[in-house]
Amino acid sequence: MTSRSENELLTRIGPGTPMGTLMRQFWVPACLSSELAADGDPVRLMLLGEKLIAFRDSNGRVGILDHRCPHRCASLFFGRNEEGGLRCVYHGWKYDTAGNCLDMPNLPQDQDFRDKVKARAYRVAERGGLIYVYMGEREVAPPLPALEALVCPPEETQVSCRQRECNWVQALEGDIDPSHFSFLHTGSVDVADIDPSHTERFSIITRAPRYQVQQTDWGLMYASHRPADPGNLYYRYAHFALPFWTMFPNGPLSDNILAQAWVPMDDTHTMTFTALWKRKTPPLEFTKDGTRIPGVDRMCETLPNTADWFGRWRLTANQSNDYLIDREAQRSDSYTGIWGVAPQDAAVTESMGEISDRTRETLAPSDRMIAMTRRRLVDAARALRDHGTVPEFVDRPEMCAAARAGDCVAPEGKLWLEAYEETLAQALRPGMLRAAE
Ligand code: FES
Numbered sequence: 001m002t003s004r005s006e007n008e009l010l011t012r013i014g015p016g017t018p019m020g021t022l023m024r025q026f027w028v029p030a031c032l033s034s035e036l037a038a039d040g041d042p043v044r045l046m047l048l049g050e051k052l053i054a055f056r057d058s059n060g061r062v063g064i065l066d067h068r069c070p071h072r073c074a075s076l077f078f079g080r081n082e083e084g085g086l087r088c089v090y091h092g093w094k095y096d097t098a099g100n101c102l103d104m105p106n107l108p109q110d111q112d113f114r115d116k117v118k119a120r121a122y123r124v125a126e127r128g129g130l131i132y133v134y135m136g137e138r139e140v141a142p143p144l145p146a147l148e149a150l151v152c153p154p155e156e157t158q159v160s161c162r163q164r165e166c167n168w169v170q171a172l173e174g175d176i177d178p179s180h181f182s183f184l185h186t187g188s189v190d191v192a193d194i195d196p197s198h199t200e201r202f203s204i205i206t207r208a209p210r211y212q213v214q215q216t217d218w219g220l221m222y223a224s225h226r227p228a229d230p231g232n233l234y235y236r237y238a239h240f241a242l243p244f245w246t247m248f249p250n251g252p253l254s255d256n257i258l259a260q261a262w263v264p265m266d267d268t269h270t271m272t273f274t275a276l277w278k279r280k281t282p283p284l285e286f287t288k289d290g291t292r293i294p295g296v297d298r299m300c301e302t303l304p305n306t307a308d309w310f311g312r313w314r315l316t317a318n319q320s321n322d323y324l325i326d327r328e329a330q331r332s333d334s335y336t337g338i339w340g341v342a343p344q345d346a347a348v349t350e351s352m353g354e355i356s357d358r359t360r361e362t363l364a365p366s367d368r369m370i371a372m373t374r375r376r377l378v379d380a381a382r383a384l385r386d387h388g389t390v391p392e393f394v395d396r397p398e399m400c401a402a403a404r405a406g407d408c409v410a411p412e413g414k415l416w417l418e419a420y421e422e423t424l425a426q427a428l429r430p431g432m433l434r435a436a437e
């Protein structure tokens with residue numbers, strides 16, 4: 001069981017908290033490249049409980065600064081993004097992407113002390129359509145994350161964001177919760193309607209699988225298994241990677257290349273970043289006659305972004321409208337009456353409250369991956385706080401470069417990790433091809 005104090009440690013990520021300090025060891029996805037245009041509008045970013053301003057200067061470089069101008073703390077959100085920097089509109093001080101003060105036009109030349117002033121600026125990197133920020137203390141930042149989906153050719157990879165209006169841990173736990181898919185998302189699907197060659201049908205025939213979980217160098221992995229055709233088992237593999245990454249089964253192991261980051265904006269809002277290799281086999285979305293399975297829609301409508309701290313990538317179906325639940329559909333052909341996988345996940349995780357009170361839970365064997373992931377996070381945060389131990393994965397992100405989530409069918413009697421390794425040995429590796437070029 002998770003105690004009250006462990007729940008606090010697990011969920012709080014602001015500056016100075018143990019979990020916030022653990023996250024600040026790693027590069028953190030901040031926003032999409034497409035959200036920032038050269039000399040375009042500065043963007044408010046809430047990240048790990050800090051209010052930041054992101055902008056792209058005239059040369060295309062990205063800066064992520066504390067939103068308060070170092071002069072008298074006016075917000076740089078109102079700044080003029082022009083001629084190689086962001087100029088505060090209060091007294092005209094101007095900063096480059098590294099936070100250097102370039103201009104102090106309200107002072108006579110002999111009083112100018114721009115070389116002594118620096119805006120708080122975090123290090124930034126841009127790769128594959130994502131902008132990353134390093135909010136840690138090191139002089140030399142560690143390498144960027146190396147999950148497979150993050151290094152696939154950008155033109156073959158789709159990156160997207162969605163906001164979740166609750167704490168990051170309960171949001172992330174949906175991705176490592178192997179038994180909910182057959183209920184929340186496909187609970188009303190009749191196996192007779194499914195293409196008899198689609199391997200995901202086994203998850204509908206048997207909705208109560210068994211599990212294996214084990215620690216890995218980067219976090220944890222699990223496999224669920226249940227009967228497939230006679231003599232075989234149907235496996236679904238997934239990973240958690242420190243500090244907030246998941247890879248979840250959404251098609252065959254052979255080509256299901258995706259990664260998801262559950263980035264805390266603050267303690268009660270989370271931004272999900274999804275990187276998806278586009279040439280993967282489509283997941284189960286259609287019945288055998290080609291009609292869409294009611295409610296199982298991966299497309300996800302979002303509201304127009306606003307400039308508010310929490311105004312980006314909000315779902316159209318959200319808690320203010322009960323996720324547009326249709327009770328008639330719930331009675332007839334949809335398990336939830338909520339349309340779309342993302343709003344379904346949002347409804348259940350946000351309904352737990354802003355920060356779920358884990359002392360009220362009743363965990364079951366199906367929650368083993370979740371329990372072990374919490375343990376791994378709490379242990380890592382404590383090891384850093386009490387002994388200064390940084391996870392090895394920070395400096396060796398390539399340790400999980402070959403890890404992948406997905407499903408496969410393997411003969412009964414084969415070990416779960418053997419089935420995983422053997423299937424992956426045959427798999428396409430578009431990211432590695434590129435690395436070798
Ligand atoms: S507060 Fe920004 S220039 Fe004065």
Ligand SMILES: [Fe+2]
Binds near residue numbers: 185
């Ligand atoms: Fe889900």
